[in-house]
Amino acid sequence: MKANHRRQSTYTGEAMSSYRMPASNSNANPKPSKKNVIHIGGLPIEFPYQPYGSQLAYMGRVIATLDRAQRDGHFHALLESPTGTGKSLSLLCSVLAWQKNHRSKPQYGNISHSKPDPEALVDPLGHGGGFVPEMEPSGNLMPTLSESNNTKQNKTRGPIIYYATRTHSQISQVISEFRKTNYHVPMAVLASRKRYCTNAKVRGQDNIDETCKLLLKERGQKKVGCPEFGNANKIRSHPSLKKGGCYEVHDIEDLLKVGEMVEGCSYFGAQAMAEVAEIVFCPYSYIINPQIRKAMDISVKGNIIILDEAHNIEDIAREAGSIDAEEGVLIHGIRKSLSK
Numbered sequence: 085m086k087a088n089h090r091r092q093s094t095y096t097g098e099a100m101s102s103y104r105m106p107a108s109n110s111n112a113n114p115k116p117s118k119k120n121v122i123h124i125g126g127l128p129i130e131f132p133y134q135p136y137g138s139q140l141a142y143m144g145r146v147i148a149t150l151d152r153a154q155r156d157g158h159f160h161a162l163l164e165s166p167t168g169t170g171k172s173l174s175l176l177c178s179v180l181a182w183q184k185n186h187r188s189k190p191q192y193g194n195i196s197h198s199k200p201d202p203e204a205l206v207d208p209l210g211h212g213g214g215f216v217p218e219m220e221p222s223g224n225l226m227p228t229l230s231e232s233n234n235t236k237q238n239k240t241r242g243p244i245i246y247y248a249t250r251t252h253s254q255i256s257q258v259i260s261e262f263r264k265t266n267y268h269v270p271m272a273v274l275a276s277r278k279r280y281c282t283n284a285k286v287r288g289q290d291n292i293d294e295t296c297k298l299l300l301k302e303r304g305q306k307k308v309g310c311p312e313f314g315n316a317n318k319i320r321s322h323p324s325l326k327k328g329g330c331y332e333v334h335d336i337e338d339l340l341k342v343g344e345m346v347e348g349c350s351y352f353g354a355q356a357m358a359e360v361a362e363i364v365f366c367p368y369s370y371i372i373n374p375q376i377r378k379a380m381d382i383s384v385k386g387n388i389i390i391l392d393e394a395h396n397i398e399d400i401a402r403e404a405g406s407i408d409a410e411e412g413v414l415i416h417g418i419r420k421s422l423s424k
Contacts, residue, residue, distance in 0.1 A: 142176075179245055251367065339353065364382075
C-alpha cells in the first residue's frame with residue numbers, strides 16, 4: 085500500500101463511532117486564504133484554504149461528535165483519514181471553531197448553533213459536509229461540557245482542548261498546522277524536564293528528574309536550589325508569548341529559547357501557561373498515565389481529548405499500567421511475604 089494511503093486515526097471527545105474517509109488528492113490545498121469561512125452544521129469555521137469534500141466531511145464528524153458530547157455529557161469518535169488529506173488542519177479548525185462558539189454562548193442552551201446554509205440541503209458536501217443542525221430547538225436545557233468539570237478554574241474557561249501525540253517531534257508537526265489557522269488562542273506545550281531544562285548544570289544528565297526534585301527540595305530548605313525555577317513566571321509573562329508576539333504560537337524549542345533569555349525554567353513555565361491555556365499540546369502519557377495526569381493537574385472530565393495517531397494507544401496504555409522490576413527484587417519480596 086502506498087504511503088499516502090496509510091490510515092491515520094484520531095480519537096476525540098468519551099459510545100464509539102467509526103468513520104472512514106475516502107482517499108483524496110494528497111497535494112496540499114493550493115490557495116491559502118486569510119479568512120475563508122465555511123459553515124458546517126450551522127457553525128462558521130475559518131479555514132485557511134478552499135477545503136476538499138473529504139475535509140468538509142471530516143470536520144462535520146468532529147462538530148457532530150462535540151455536539152453529541154455536549155448533549156449527552158460524553159461521547160467518543162474514531163475518525164480515519166488517509167495521509168495527505170489535511171487531517172490535522174481540519175481537526176484543529178473544527179474543534180477550535182466549536183470551542184469558540186461554545187464560549188460565546190450562555191451556560192445552558194440548545195446545541196444547535198444557527199440556521200443551516202440553505203444550499204446545504206441540495207449540496208451537502210459543498211456546504212457543510214452533509215451535517216445540518218436540528219431545525220427545532222430541544223425542549224430540555226442540557227448542561228454544557230464545561231459544567232461537568234468540577235474544577236472552579238475550568239468552569240470559567242469552558243472546555244479545554246488537550247491534543248496528545250505519540251512523540252515530542254509530532255507535537256511540533258501539529259503546531260506547524262495550528263500556526264496556519266486563525267484560531268491563535270492561549271496555548272501551552274507540556275513536555276519532559278529533559279526537553280525543557282534550562283539549568284546548565286543539570287540539563288543533559290541521565291537522572292535529570294531526580295536532580296531537579298532534589299534542587300527544589302533544597303530551595304524549600306532555604307538553600308541555593310535551582311535559580312531558574314524562581315524565574316519560571318517570567319516565561320509566562322514574556323511579551324513574545326503574548327498576542328501578536330513572535331512566539332504567540334510556539335513549540336518546545338521556542339519556549340526553551342524564551343526560558344534561556346529570561347534565565348527561567350521552561351518546564352515549570354509551560355505548566356504555568358497550561359493553567360490559562362485553551363489548547364494544550366502534550367504526549368500521550370500526560371493523558372493516559374494517571375500519575376502523570378495528577379502531577380500535571382490535568383482533568384479529562386468535561387474537556388476535549390484528542391489522541392492523534394490513535395492506533396498507537398494500546399502500547400502506551402500497556403506501558404502506563406506496567407512496571408519494570410529486577411528478578412532478584414521480586415524473589416526477595418516473595419520470600420519475605422512467605423516468611424510472614
